[in-house]
Amino acid sequence: MRRRLSLFAAVTLASCAEESTQRDAPELDAATADVVSDSASANDVNVDARPSDVSPPDGPPPPDAAPPDAAPPPHLEEPRGYVYLFDPITDRRDVTEVTLPPTTTLDGHLKNHAVDVSNCLKEPGGPVVMPFGGITVTLCHELPVARPAADGHYLHIEPPADEADGNDSFAEVMMYAFVTKAHDYFKARHGVDWLDFPLPAIVNLQFKITPPLPIPGFTVGANGWSEFPNAAYFPRETWEALAAQFGLPPREHDSIIFGQAGHDFSYDASVILHEYTHAVIGTDRLNGRVFDAQGLDDSPRAMNEGLADYFAASLQDMAIVGKYGIGKLQSGGVRDLARPMRCPNDLLNEIHADGRILGSALWALREAFGADLIDAAVFGALTQFGDETTFQQAGELIVAEVSELVSELPEDMGPAIVDRSRAILTEFGVLDCERVKEWEGWNAGLRSELLPYMVAGKGEVGRLEAVPGFHQWYVDVPPLAAGVELKWDMQPAGGFGGVGGGSGDLDLAIRFGELVTFGYAAGLQVTEDARALVDGPMPQPEGFFSQGVTLTGACLPADGGRIYLALLNKADAPAAIVRMSRMVHQDSVAEGAAPSTDCGAER
Ligand SMILES: [Zn+2]
CATH class of the missing domain: 3.10.170.10 (Elastase; domain 1)
Known part of the structure; x- marks a missing residue:
C-alpha cells in the first residue's frame, strides 16, 4: 500500500x-x-x-x-x-x-x-x-x-x-x-x-x-x-x-x-x-498557495489543474481526461468531469484531485448552457486570475463574466442564467465552501484515487512555527463524554527510495462551536479554545508513523457539542495521512486508548 x-x-x-x-x-x-x-x-x-x-x-x-x-x-x-x-x-x-x-x-x-x-x-x-x-x-x-x-x-x-x-x-x-x-x-x-x-x-x-x-x-x-x-x-x-x-x-x-x-x-x-x-x-497565474483564516488553501494550483482538464474536455466534447494516459497507470486517477466533485467533501489536498471540483462544476455549467457561453465566460475570468486567485474569487469572476455575456438576452432569460450559474458554482463548493469535514474512520486505500491527506511541512512552507492543514475537521461530542480518541497513520514522506524521509508531527488546535481561525501577521496566530499537544510520531513495523491522542478535560466542551479541529504540523516533513480513526469514550476512557491530554485543565 x-x-x-x-x-x-x-x-x-x-x-x-x-x-x-x-x-x-x-x-x-x-x-x-x-x-x-x-x-x-x-x-x-x-x-x-x-x-x-x-x-x-x-x-x-x-x-x-x-x-x-x-x-x-x-x-x-x-x-x-x-x-x-x-x-x-x-x-x-x-x-x-x-x-x-x-x-x-x-x-x-x-x-x-x-x-x-x-x-x-x-x-x-x-x-x-x-x-x-x-x-x-x-x-x-x-x-x-x-x-x-x-x-x-x-x-x-x-x-x-x-x-x-x-x-x-x-x-x-x-x-x-x-x-x-x-x-x-x-x-x-x-x-x-x-x-x-x-x-x-x-x-x-x-x-x-x-x-x-x-x-x-x-x-x-x-x-x-x-x-x-x-x-x-x-x-x-x-x-x-x-x-x-x-x-x-x-x-x-x-x-x-x-x-x-x-x-x-x-x-x-x-x-x-x-x-x-x-x-x-x-x-x-494560479501557481500560488494562499494562507487564509481557515488554514492553507491550495485552490489556486488546484484550479490550474481544473482549468487544464476543463478546456481539454471542452475541446474534445468529452468529459473524460486521461482515460489512456492516466488510466494505463491507475484507473482511479482518470478524471471524469461528468462526475460531480464538491468542496469540502471531496477535498483530498492533492491539486489534480481537487482540481476536479472546479472541473466538474464547469462541466455542469457547460451541460446547462453550452460550450460557447461557458468557454467564453471561463476564459474571460481566467484572464483576470492572479497567482493566488481562490475558488471563491474565481467563482465570482465566472458569474460576472456570464452576466456580461448574457446581458443582451431578454430579461426573462439572462438573469435566470446568471442565477443558475451561481447556484451550480455554490452547489459544487466553488463558491462559499467552508473547508471542514467530519473526522471519521477513513482509509486512503479504500478510495479509488489512493491519495493520502496531506498537511504541508515547515520545509515546504518555511516561515511558520507550525503549518495548518488545508482544511479542518469536526467531531460532534456527546454531553458528558469522558474522552474523544483520535488516531492517524502517516506514510513516510519522500526520502530517497521512499523511506527515511521522516513524517509529519501534528498537534491539534481545538475550538468549540466554530472554526479555528488563523492569522499570519507575526508568525502564526491561532484563535482556539484549547490546544492538544500530541506525542511524537511512532514508527510502526510496516513503515508507517502513528500518532494519537485522547481528548479529555478542557479539550472538550462541558455540555458536549461540535468541536472543530485544525491540524498543525510542527515537522519539516509533510504529513501524508493514510488512515484516520475516531472513538468516543462515553463513561471512562478505556484501557489501551491513545495517551490522554486534558489540554491543561480538568473540566
Ligand atoms: Zn496538469
Whole structure:
C-alpha cells in the first residue's frame, strides 16, 4: 500500500510550475522570424540553427525518413496523416485519417506557427548530467524525426506494433495535430496571442541512469531507459533552474514534455490539450498557495489543474481526461468531469484531485448552457486570475463574466442564467465552501484515487512555527463524554527510495462551536479554545508513523457539542495521512486508548 500511494502521488499529470516565477514575455520577434524563414527561405538550416535540423553525422537514418537520394517530397498545404481522435482506448485502437495543418519547414518535419515537435530518441546525443558521485543521467536525444512520404503525406506513420516503442514518430504526429488544434482554438476563440510561436513539444521522453538505480515511480524498461510516467508543462524559468543546477543547455522558450512509460502519453489527445492549457495559463497565474483564516488553501494550483482538464474536455466534447494516459497507470486517477466533485467533501489536498471540483462544476455549467457561453465566460475570468486567485474569487469572476455575456438576452432569460450559474458554482463548493469535514474512520486505500491527506511541512512552507492543514475537521461530542480518541497513520514522506524521509508531527488546535481561525501577521496566530499537544510520531513495523491522542478535560466542551479541529504540523516533513480513526469514550476512557491530554485543565 505504501509503495502504491507514493507512486500514484507522483504520476498524475502534473504541472511542473511549482515555483511562482515571473514569466517573461514570449519572444515573439524571434519566433516570427523563425517561422517566416522556415517557409520562405532556403537558408532554413542556418536561420533555424538547431542541431536537430540536421541528421546526426554518425547515427543511422531516422526511421520514417525518406531515403537520402530520393527527390524531396512536395510541400502540401493539406497533408494527410493518421491520429487517434481521442486515445487508443476510446478509439478502440482505430486510427482516423485527418488533414494535418501544413508545416512551415522545407523538409516537412513537424513544425509550424504553433508547435515545434521533437522526438526524444533512445540513443547517444542527449544531455548528460552527473547529479552526484559516480552517477550519470543521460537524457534522450531530441530530434524531429517524422517526415512526409514521397507524395507529401504522412500516412506511412502509424502507431507502432509495440506501445513501448520509445522512438516512434506516431507520437510526433499526435503532438503536432493536437497542439495546433489547441493553439488555433485559443487564438481564434479567445484571442490568445502569447503562444504565437512554435512551442517546443517533446515526445517519447525517457532517461537513463548509469549505473542503474531504482527510483520510485520510474521503472527501467526493456531498452534500459527509465520510463517517464507523466507529461508536463515546462516553463522556461523552471528549465533554467534545472539547467543551472546540472549544466544543461539553455532553452529559448517554455516547452511541453510527454513521457514514454510502456505506454505513450502523446497518444492521449486529452493529455496534450491539458498540458497546452497549462501553457496558456502560464507562470503568473494560479501557481500560488494562499494562507487564509481557515488554514492553507491550495485552490489556486488546484484550479490550474481544473482549468487544464476543463478546456481539454471542452475541446474534445468529452468529459473524460486521461482515460489512456492516466488510466494505463491507475484507473482511479482518470478524471471524469461528468462526475460531480464538491468542496469540502471531496477535498483530498492533492491539486489534480481537487482540481476536479472546479472541473466538474464547469462541466455542469457547460451541460446547462453550452460550450460557447461557458468557454467564453471561463476564459474571460481566467484572464483576470492572479497567482493566488481562490475558488471563491474565481467563482465570482465566472458569474460576472456570464452576466456580461448574457446581458443582451431578454430579461426573462439572462438573469435566470446568471442565477443558475451561481447556484451550480455554490452547489459544487466553488463558491462559499467552508473547508471542514467530519473526522471519521477513513482509509486512503479504500478510495479509488489512493491519495493520502496531506498537511504541508515547515520545509515546504518555511516561515511558520507550525503549518495548518488545508482544511479542518469536526467531531460532534456527546454531553458528558469522558474522552474523544483520535488516531492517524502517516506514510513516510519522500526520502530517497521512499523511506527515511521522516513524517509529519501534528498537534491539534481545538475550538468549540466554530472554526479555528488563523492569522499570519507575526508568525502564526491561532484563535482556539484549547490546544492538544500530541506525542511524537511512532514508527510502526510496516513503515508507517502513528500518532494519537485522547481528548479529555478542557479539550472538550462541558455540555458536549461540535468541536472543530485544525491540524498543525510542527515537522519539516509533510504529513501524508493514510488512515484516520475516531472513538468516543462515553463513561471512562478505556484501557489501551491513545495517551490522554486534558489540554491543561480538568473540566
Ligand atoms: Zn496538469
